[in-house]
Amino acid sequence: xxxxxxVISPRAELGQDIEVGPYCVIEAKVxxxxxxxxxxxxxxxxxxxxxxxxxxxPFAAVGTKSQDLKYAGEPTALIAGDRNVFRENTxxxxxxxxxxxxxxxxxxxxxxxxxxxxxCQVGNHVILSNNGTLAGHVVVDDYAIISGLAAVHxxxxxxxxxxxxxxxxxxxxxxxxxxxxGNPSSVRGINQVGLQRRGFSEEDLRALKTFYKKxxxxxxxxxxxxxxxxxxxxCENPRIAKxxxxxxxxxxxxxx
Numbered sequence: 276x277x278x279x280x281x282v283i284s285p286r287a288e289l290g291q292d293i294e295v296g297p298y299c300v301i302e303a304k305v306x307x308x309x310x311x312x313x314x315x316x317x318x319x320x321x322x323x324x325x326x327x328x329x330x331x332x333p334f335a336a337v338g339t340k341s342q343d344l345k346y347a348g349e350p351t352a353l354i355a356g357d358r359n360v361f362r363e364n365t366x367x368x369x370x371x372x373x374x375x376x377x378x379x380x381x382x383x384x385x386x387x388x389x390x391x392x393x394x395c396q397v398g399n400h401v402i403l404s405n406n407g408t409l410a411g412h413v414v415v416d417d418y419a420i421i422s423g424l425a426a427v428h429x430x431x432x433x434x435x436x437x438x439x440x441x442x443x444x445x446x447x448x449x450x451x452x453x454x455x456x457g458n459p460s461s462v463r464g465i466n467q468v469g470l471q472r473r474g475f476s477e478e479d480l481r482a483l484k485t486f487y488k489k490x491x492x493x494x495x496x497x498x499x500x501x502x503x504x505x506x507x508x509x510c511e512n513p514r515i516a517k518x519x520x521x522x523x524x525x526x527x528x529x530x531x
Contacts, residue, residue: 278315290327305338308357322350323369326357326381335361341393343371343411356381356399363387370394371411380417398435416451418473434521436473438466448525451518452483453491460530462491475514482512490522491531498522498531 277283277295286303293307296315301307304321310328313319317331323338331337338353340346351369354376361367365385370376371393380399385391389403392410398417403409407421410428415421416435427433427445437449440456440463449455452470454463465483486509490501502519509515522529 281313284321287321302338320369323353323355325353325355325359328358329355330360332360332362332365332387334363335365335367337361337365337367339366339368341368341371341411343393346371346393349373351393352376353379355379359383359385361385362389365389367391368393386423392429404441418469419449420469428527431527432521432525435517436466436470438469445530447527448521448529450491450529451521452514453487455530462487462530479512479514482509482515483518485509486515486518498529 278297280297281295281299283301284303287301288306290307290309292310294312296313298315299313299317301319302321305319306324308325308327311325313331314333316333318336320338341351350373351371353367353369356379358381359379362385364387368377368391375394377391377393377395379397382399383397383401385403386405388406390408391397394412395409397415400418401415402420404421404423406424408426412430413427414432416433418436419433420438422439422441424441425439425443425445431445432448434449434451436452438454439445439449443456443460444458445460450462452466454466456463465487467480470480489505493501510519
């Protein structure tokens with residue numbers, strides 16, 4: 276089902292059962308999987324490869340070129356999985372360098388006016404609320420939620436199962452499983468409600484609360500010393516082990 280006003284390059288690859296609404300533009304080197312739906316006025320630039328069952332709402336601009344000043348026109352790409360939803364006026368940019376594409380996983384929800392800049396790596400089941408903004412090279416792990424008008428600085432990482440409060444300024448990494456809010460931002464607690472909804476056990480929740488009290492509430496304590504002082508039995512919990520590995524691997528430092 277392709278509307279007669281749509282403009283589709285003969286060099287685009289379209290899967291089966293695709294719907295393309297009025298005034299959409301699909302450029303060369305765009306690949307769309309089966310059952311994708313473009314409502315109207317959607318623009319998809321190449322080189323972009325998107326999987327099946329993705330839905331694009333009016334004025335979404337997907338796969339546009341990098342805004343990075345280093346970009347010199349070389350061929351770059353966007354790669355996305357399945358069942359993503361791109362609401363009105365969403366903007367998703369390609370990578371800056373050849374061989375370093377922007378990547379989106381599957382089952383993500385990008386609400387109106389949300390922005391994913393060049394070279395970002397977004398996992399699965401992520402939500403960017405209205406006007407949520409990712410600068411270049413940001414990594415967002417699975418099940419993270421970035422609330423409305425929150426801005427994430429370039430090269431930051433957003434941990435899995437975390438939630439960022441609205442209008443937050445993020446300039447360091449967000450630890451997994453936490454609630455972060457404010458300007459400047461700080462960790463406000465464990466994302467207990469979100470974790471319960473996703474089936475985390477009571478044992479895991481107790482362990483995460485203990486970790487929070489020992490690491491995030493004692494800001495006067497050196498972080499490395501605080502980690503060394505943890506009970507070894509606590510560190511054996513897989514959720515805690517993931518948190519510690521995230522903190523130790525941080526390049527920008529973590530929000531506390």
